[in-house]
Every structure is written in structure tokens, then in C-alpha cells.
Amino acid sequence: MSTATAPEHADIVEAARALEARYGTPWSTPLPAWNETLDTLLAHRSVRNYADRPLPAGTLETLIAAAQSASTSSNLQTWSVVAVENPARKARLAELAGGQSHVREAPLFLVWLADLARLEAAGARSSASVEGLHYIETLFVGVIDAALAAQNAVVALESLGMSGVYIGGIRNQPEQVAAELGLPPRVLPVFGLCVGYPDETQPAQVKPRLPQAVVLHREQYDAPSQVAEIAQYDEVMGGFQTTQGLSAAGWTSRSLARWRSRESLHGRDRLRDALNALGFELR
Structure with a gap:
């Protein structure tokens, strides 16, 4: 209601x-x-500093109920999640994700998965053809399903006074992450999510987003009008960066630096090879 x-x-x-x-x-x-x-x-803000405070009983199950309430393509539900609380395993995943300390420090770390193995197993049990699972489209469905579910969980945890941050670095070494989590073939670790209560002594700030005029197009895509708006946003982000003790590089410069070379992808340049190794044929 x-x-x-x-x-x-x-x-x-x-x-x-x-x-x-x-x-x-x-x-x-x-x-x-x-x-x-x-x-x-x-x-919403990304929180990387967590209080030394346990999560209440039932938190994980509540978040998953919220996640499962998200839309899913054709009710296929081509996602799963692995909840990690063991300190040693969190430490190993933190290193695989690029040495991100907040993965170790958060009381709960969720690894969201595009999961095609469940449907493949159902096909095997029913002696049914599952040829469609081997196409890029189906992997897209799994990735989108996982993202929608995870975002529902984030809204839920923030409504309960908790905070989180997504960890794309979980794709730096996906085969090693899959081995750590015991994933079967045709299951891809898409991203991680730290969950915990924020450390109020190190508060995170709301980061300004691109103006709506840049991302909202009416009827047809409008590229020329974005130039001036992005220039203004660079100034806004420069001011925000200064308040965070960073150099005022703006959005454009920092974003382009993220894609400046193959090395800047931190291992994710070989994602196609990793997908093949994890059993995705990508026809």
C-alpha cells in the first residue's frame, strides 16, 4: 500500500x-x-567503515526476503547469493577483490551470483533441452536478476539503519572467488555487498550524481545538450572531492582514468576467458 x-x-x-x-x-x-x-x-551513500556491532538475528533472512521480492525475468529467478561471515573467508575474498579492508571488517559479506546452474540441473532431472542457457542473453538475464535483487536488499538494509557498499572487485579474479565459494559451473560471481552498521565516527557523505538533464532523455537520446551539464557537474564533483580531502579532479577526469588502459580494469580485462572457464559458452 x-x-x-x-x-x-x-x-x-x-x-x-x-x-x-x-x-x-x-x-x-x-x-x-x-x-x-x-x-x-x-x-543512499556507500559506507566503507563499520561499527563493531553484530547484526540482529534474522537480518540476513529479512534481506533475502526483500531481495526475492524484486522483479525477475519470466520468474526464472536466475540468481543466488552466498552469505559470508567467517572472518578467514572474508579476509581471502577481500584480497581477491583487490585488498579492500571493508570486506574483512563488515559483519556480513554477500556475494551475488548469476546462477544458470539451477535451471541446467532442472533440465537434467527432466531430460529436457536447455540449449538456451548457453547464449549471452541468458547470462544477461542472470546478471540483471542479481542486480535487481541486490538493490532491493540494499534499500531494505538502509531502511533498518544499516549501510553497505557494493564490491565490483569481486570480478577481479572470478575463478578464484568461485573456488573459494564452491560454485558449480555456470554460476558467475557478479559483485559483493558489505553489510553492517555504519561507524558514526567516520560518516560517509551523499555523493552528488549527474544532473537529470544528462541521464533523462525525452522521446529520443539527446547527446549535444549533455556537454554543458557535464561541465557543471565536474565543478560540483570537484567541490565535493575537496570536502572529502581529495584532489578536485571532477567527474570526467576520474571516470576516464578508470578506463584509461587494460591495466586499469584490475584483471577484469580477461572476463571473457573467466566466463569460459566457469562454464559459460556465450554463443
Whole structure:
């Protein structure tokens, strides 16, 4: 049931603050409605510092229920997740993901998987053909399903006062991650997710996003109008970076540096080979 209501003055003020923090610029567009769900979504930030505080009993199961409530293509549910709490295993995964200490420090680390093995096994039990599992499209379905499920879990955990951060570095060495987690063939570790209570002594800030004019296209894609908006966003991000003790490089420079060379992919340049090794034929 929707809890959205026409915003009152206090809601408008809080909503405007949330939107201005999200974009780093004043917000003037009228708000048709506002609620706590929007508060939670707009307040999202990546948290890499966690309090030494255990998660309540039932947290994992609640997050998975939220994840399973996400949309899934044709109800195929081509995703799974491995919950890791063992300190030694988290430490090994942290190193495989590029030495990210927050993977070790978070009380719960979730590895989200594109899982085609479950349907393949069902086909074998039924003596049914599963040729379609071997095409790129089906892997796309699994990756998208995993992403949708994980984002539902993130919204759920943030609504409960917890925080998290996605770990794309889990794809740096996917074969080793698969071995660590005992994954069968045709299961791909897509990304990780740290879960825990944030360390309030090291608060994370809301990072401004690209202006809506850059990502929102009406009727047809509009490339020329993005140039000025991105230039403005570079200034906004430069200011944000300064507040975080970073050099004011802006968005364009830092983003291009992320793709400047094969080496900047940190091992993910060989993802096609890794997929083949994990049993994906990619026809």
C-alpha cells in the first residue's frame, strides 16, 4: 500500500535538502508526493567503515526476503547469493577483490551470483533441452536478476539503519572467488555487498550524481545538450572531492582514468576467458 501523500511544508523542506544533496545544486521542480521510502532512497551513500556491532538475528533472512521480492525475468529467478561471515573467508575474498579492508571488517559479506546452474540441473532431472542457457542473453538475464535483487536488499538494509557498499572487485579474479565459494559451473560471481552498521565516527557523505538533464532523455537520446551539464557537474564533483580531502579532479577526469588502459580494469580485462572457464559458452 502506498504511503505517498501530498508533501506538507516540513516535508518539502526535507525533500529539497535531500534532492540538493543528491545533485549538489538547488532543486526547484515541484514535488507531487513524498514519503519515507523516498527519504531512504535519496539518502543512499556507500559506507566503507563499520561499527563493531553484530547484526540482529534474522537480518540476513529479512534481506533475502526483500531481495526475492524484486522483479525477475519470466520468474526464472536466475540468481543466488552466498552469505559470508567467517572472518578467514572474508579476509581471502577481500584480497581477491583487490585488498579492500571493508570486506574483512563488515559483519556480513554477500556475494551475488548469476546462477544458470539451477535451471541446467532442472533440465537434467527432466531430460529436457536447455540449449538456451548457453547464449549471452541468458547470462544477461542472470546478471540483471542479481542486480535487481541486490538493490532491493540494499534499500531494505538502509531502511533498518544499516549501510553497505557494493564490491565490483569481486570480478577481479572470478575463478578464484568461485573456488573459494564452491560454485558449480555456470554460476558467475557478479559483485559483493558489505553489510553492517555504519561507524558514526567516520560518516560517509551523499555523493552528488549527474544532473537529470544528462541521464533523462525525452522521446529520443539527446547527446549535444549533455556537454554543458557535464561541465557543471565536474565543478560540483570537484567541490565535493575537496570536502572529502581529495584532489578536485571532477567527474570526467576520474571516470576516464578508470578506463584509461587494460591495466586499469584490475584483471577484469580477461572476463571473457573467466566466463569460459566457469562454464559459460556465450554463443
